Structures are given as C-alpha cells and as structure tokens.
Amino acid sequence: MDREPGLGVGAVARHLGVAAATLRTWDRRYGIGPSGRSPGGHRRYTPADLARLEAMQRSIIAGAPPAEAARAALNEPHGAPPHPRGHGAGGNRVPLGDLPAGSDPAEVRGLARAAMALDAPAMGRAVRAAIADRGVVEAWDCLIVPVLKGIGRKYAASGECVEVEHLLSTVLVGCLVEVAPPARPSNPRPVLLACAPEEQHTLPVHALAAALAQADISSALLGARVPASALAAAIRRAGPNAVLVWSQTARTGDDPGWLDGLPGSRPAVRLLVGGPGWNRGRLPSSARLVTDLSEAVTEIGSAFTRP
Numbered sequence: 001m002d003r004e005p006g007l008g009v010g011a012v013a014r015h016l017g018v019a020a021a022t023l024r025t026w027d028r029r030y031g032i033g034p035s036g037r038s039p040g041g042h043r044r045y046t047p048a049d050l051a052r053l054e055a056m057q058r059s060i061i062a063g064a065p066p067a068e069a070a071r072a073a074l075n076e077p078h079g080a081p082p083h084p085r086g087h088g089a090g091g092n093r094v095p096l097g098d099l100p101a102g103s104d105p106a107e108v109r110g111l112a113r114a115a116m117a118l119d120a121p122a123m124g125r126a127v128r129a130a131i132a133d134r135g136v137v138e139a140w141d142c143l144i145v146p147v148l149k150g151i152g153r154k155y156a157a158s159g160e161c162v163e164v165e166h167l168l169s170t171v172l173v174g175c176l177v178e179v180a181p182p183a184r185p186s187n188p189r190p191v192l193l194a195c196a197p198e199e200q201h202t203l204p205v206h207a208l209a210a211a212l213a214q215a216d217i218s219s220a221l222l223g224a225r226v227p228a229s230a231l232a233a234a235i236r237r238a239g240p241n242a243v244l245v246w247s248q249t250a251r252t253g254d255d256p257g258w259l260d261g262l263p264g265s266r267p268a269v270r271l272l273v274g275g276p277g278w279n280r281g282r283l284p285s286s287a288r289l290v291t292d293l294s295e296a297v298t299e300i301g302s303a304f305t306r307p
C-alpha cells in the first residue's frame with residue numbers, strides 16, 4: 001500500500017502516459033522532477049510538480065524539444081504551455097499529412113503521440129480499440145497506415161525515429177496476430193502470404209492475415225525474407241488456391257522475374273503481388289498486382305469461390 005504523501009513515479013508515469021524511466025531521465029537531464037523524497041527515499045511528486053510535467057508534455061506534443069519544454073515549464077510556476085517554435089521534422093511531432101476519408105484526426109494523432117512517447121500499452125489500446133470497433137481493414141487504412149506513413153516521412157526527413165518504427169511495428173504485429181483465425185474457414189486450404197526475398201517489411205502481410213481471418217479465410221504467413229525456392233516448396237506442399245507476395249522496397253521488387261518460376265498448377269494458384277516495391281513494368285503476366293488491403297481480401301476470396 002502506497003501511503004506516503006504525494007505521488008510516486010509509477011502513478012505519475014501512468015497519469016502522463018510515459019514510461020517511469022522517461023520521468024527519471026527528465027529529472028536527471030533537465031532537472032524537472034519531484035520536489036522531494038519520502039522518508040524511505042522514494043521520489044514523491046506534489047500537485048505543483050505534476051502541473052509542471054503536464055506543461056512540459058504539452059509543449060513536447062506541440063513540437064518543442066524536451067530541453068526547451070522543460071526550461072519553459074520550470075520558469076512557468078502555473079504550468080502554462082509555452083509557445084512551440086517551428087521545428088520542421090525535428091521535435092516530437094509526426095508529419096501526418098492529409099488523412100484518408102474516414103480517419104478520425106484525434107485518434108490518428110493519439111496513436112502517433114503514443115508511438116513517439118514509446119508508450120507501448122497506449123499504442124496497443126488505441127489499435128485494439130480501432131480493430132474492435134471497425135474491423136481490421138478500416139483500422140489499417142484509416143488509423144495505422146497514416147501513422148506509419150507519418151513516421152516514415154519523419155525518418156526520411158531526419159534519419160530519426162528508427163526506434164519508434166521498431167516499437168510501433170512490434171505492437172502492431174502483436175495486435176494483428178491476436179485476431180482469431182476463422183473457426184470454420186471458407187477456403188479448403190490456407191492461402192500463403194510471404195514477403196519477397198530480402199524484404200523485411202512484414203506489417204502489410206500481418207494486416208492481410210488478420211483481415212482475411214475476419215473474412216473467414218484462413219492463411220499461413222511465411223513472414224519476412226522468404227527465398228524463392230522456399231516459397232516454391234511451400235506452394236507444392238500446401239497446395240493453396242492463392243499466394244500473395246509483398247515487396248515494400250525497390251530493392252526487393254525491382255527484378256520480379258523469379259515469380260514466373262513459382263509452381264502454378266494442380267491446384268491452380270492465383271498469384272497476387274502487393275506493395276510499392278514491385279517494378280510494375282517487369283511483373284510477369286502470371287502475377288496480378290493488388291493495390292489495397294480490401295482489394296487483396298476480395299481477390300484472394302475469388303480464388304476459391306469462383307468455379
């Protein structure tokens with residue numbers, strides 16, 4: 001039981017939605033911390049300490065660098081937010097760009113903010129709520145993709161945020177694999193989903209597996225960097241009606257001739273490819289390019305519902 005006066009670091013961290021380690025860093029680095037310690041030596045935050053931290057957090061969210069946000073919050077006894085300066089790609093703001101129709105800007109900003117704060121529980125809550133409310137396809141298109149693209153833009157502009165990409169990706173994979181597989185799939189054998197050889201961007205195939213599950217279609221996800229020979233062996237062994245291969249980057253999709261060598265008959269395999277990495281001019285005629293998640297689900301469904 002916590003009966004000492006003031007708030008402990010865990011309670012303040014939960015209140016602000018940041019990690020306890022972040023609070024300790026802010027204290028050490030910027031001198032913005034608890035006014036005192038308990039007789040037992042634990043950090044105790046008073047209401048005034050909390051107001052200062054809230055002001056600091058508001059400034060960071062508005063785009064100020066942490067050092068400046070801390071300085072302003074410490075100089076402002078009532079915790080009023082200082083005006084952020086323009087920080088371009090720096091700071092903690094994610095350049096979200098134009099959001100697709102159907103997006104809720106507050107929801108998208110919330111996930112972006114949680115990602116930038118490296119707050120995995122908050123990211124997970126936002127994504128799970130969206131999947132539960134609106135299903136995988138809409139959660140992916142209207143919430144997840146805008147945040148991924150924003151973080152990709154930030155990386156492209158500054159070379160920063162690789163750690164954000166990694167943690168957000170880990171959380172997203174966790175949320176997507178939780179979507180229950182269909183109890184009674186409508187397809188005879190699982191469809192195969194794979195990334196092109198050397199391709200490490202797996203999120204879109206995870207989204208597809210989850211969206212297929214919600215459409216009662218079972219799939220087997222082979223994951224990142226699947227060699228052509230391994231995909232060919234899997235097709236021969238599993239006999240899927242459809243296969244989708246993902247390429248995110250030009251490096252893995254520029255030379256797609258190998259797709260023509262995949263087994264294509266007995267049973268007939270519908271070969272689909274997705275992702276911006278594919279060199280469209282060089283795709284073999286056996287491969288059909290699908291351009292979004294919902295089209296991928298429809299096309300895969302038609303591989304075994306058609307006579």
Ligand code: B12
Pocket residue numbers: 144145148149151152153155156162165166169198199200201202203204205207208248249250251273274275276290291292293296
């Ligand atoms: C998450 C991420 C990572 C994670 C991947 C984790 C994982 N398990 O997937 C990690 C950190 C590992 C990573 C690594 C790298 N990444 Co990265 N990454 C991203 C990020 C932020 C999201 C990727 C994603 O899932 N995109 C999917 C959707 C969101 O994006 P989209 O392709 O724009 O979607 C369009 C269509 O494809 C379609 N669509 C969307 N979803 C779906 C689903 C289906 C089924 C279909 C059919 C269509 C479809 O709709 C969109 C149309 O507007 C992107 C940024 C971005 N804009 O995508 C960078 C990005 C793809 N990465 C990039 C780079 C450079 C790298 C690295 C090379 C960095 C490095 N120096 O190490 C490495 C190497 C990867 C490799 N060798 O394969 C660049 C690629 C640049 C390029 N044009 O080639 C990007 C664009 C960032 C950037 N702006 O610079 N990355």
